[in-house]
Amino acid sequence: TPRRSLLEDGSGQTADWQVSGSGSRVGRVVDTFRADKVLRYRANECSVSSKTGSGGGGVQLTIPSSVGQDQLTLSMDWFLQHNTSLSVTYAVKDKKPHTFHVHYLPSDTLLWTRGTRSIYYGVGLSYGWRRFTRNLLVDLQKGVAAMGHVPRTLRKISRSRVQVLSLQLCGEGRLDNLTLATAEHLQHFYAAADWLTRHQDHTGGWPITVPRTIVKDILQLASGWYSAMAQGQAISLLVRAAHHSGDLTYLHAAARATHLYTVNSTQGGVRAYFPGGYAWYEEYPTTPSLFVLNGFIYSLIxxxxxxxxxxxPVSAKASELFNTGMTSLKTLVPLFDTGWGSLYDLRHFTTSRVPPKPARWDYHTTHITQLLLLSALDPDPVLRDTAERWTEYLHGKRASHN
Structure with missing residues (x-):
């Protein structure tokens, strides 16, 4: 069970906010929408140093010593306005301690940095009340990685090295149920499901907005491509959200996500064909095709x-696509067997200019796990037999030579 520390709820639990700057103030008021008391704040004279990223003025809260160092998930109900922002100050243990500042503000830009201490996350441009949940450790790790040139000791920041020192509120807004916890899995789950429903495009997909190079000058994808693996994993999340909540909005989004399975990869979809007419749902829909194994199986799940x-009709369409894919998998999975491991994809077959791509052992074990899962759904022995043979490869067994 996650451990939680409630810092502020506007009524029963109130925090010791420090107010500085002309015109800055905090108060507890009854919010008509929530029908409850909340914290209302105004801090229009906040400043952020361009050198250090630290903030001055505004409304600040020093994190109490009673909050555990492992309570690095922040959540609250937050009323956002156009000038609202939240800043979190961290200390990171090292030979010489480092201080970082992570700022959350209304923007459609996901992540950017300034200098060597300041990290910014856009939280979208929708205003009004929302549930806000962030894993502060992950946000720090990603932000530091985005800075580029950082000391080697900061490339991997463990939980035990991080301490949240303070929070700073800027602009005008309201908040309720401000909490630091060891985890908030269900809140992250619904945040992801809601993001997927909001950002699904007219094709039923979620475009990948960065280019991808698999093999330079041969296998490349321009920004805006779709991934069958991403579609499949989004479907898996959405159907679970629908089942848990009873909200069919999630199920309708999952149904729309199947459209790209029917569109050829050469036409902007994720469907490719292996010689012989076997359909394959591509994790990376390149031309020529890659036939990545693990991504294909995730799309089937x-x-x-x-x-x-x-x-x-939704179930019938999903069944047809699943059965088509399973036929391809059971026919083609022997092609991924090297006699001592498995192949990541079939690039050496579709593109004669590149060598085979053996799967790393972590990908090989993923292949085994996926095949064992599918073998519980389909009695065809090729699935379990392949998984068992590939398991033996992990222990050093090799196929016999001539």
């Missing part, structure tokens, strides 16, 4: 989840 949790 999403289809299975949807067909089992839906009815009518």
């Amino acid at each position: 999403g289809l299975y989840d949807l067909k089992e949790t839906s009815t009518g």
